[in-house]
Amino acid sequence: MTEPAPAAVAIVACSDLAASEAFYARLGFTVASRYPAHGYLILANADGASLHLTLAPSGWLDPARNPFGVYLYASDVDTLAAAVGASVEHKPWGLREFAVSDPDGTLIRVGWPS
Template identity: 55%
Template sequence: MTPTHALTSILPCNDLDASEKFYARLGFTRADSDKPEDGEDSYRILSDGKGGHLHLTDAVEGWLIRGRNPFGLYLYTEAVDELAREFSGELANGQGPEDTLW
């Protein structure tokens, strides 16, 4: 089914390679045809083949500060249990849910 209406996020990143590897773990990959043969690689278009799209771009140096990212993304997926196992040993900002004060 081809979507008739869509919105795609463009996410600034300090490290495009690390960001692309992270999102690959969530099923988002870049088509070989979108990879430059040579030259600057400062913009990446990822998709998960299920309708999810994410664009990554270089952030202006010093603009993004670790732990203070102003952006949020939500991934709606049926693979919650699988992803929970994949990321079970990792914590956001060094805190697990039990350490966070709401």
């Protein structure tokens, strides 16, 4: 394994790894490592961002009450928004961004400086 660069990486619980993998693929992520015996995927995108998916026990996730979220910085915010059917907005804090929920209700916000 190559030594990773220092970074913070979110571990996102999901109820269906295949559905989550397909969702995050629309946001530009591909599988870097797959651990089926452990219900775990490591995803990466072309910009070097990483996201880990872990299979949650049945009944543990309630998409209507999921309080978790992940923020992704991506220069291709318009392309990614179109891929998930979202609209990009100019925010007062100087970012162009959109928000969408993954299959388990985790809030995903994607943005880039205006």
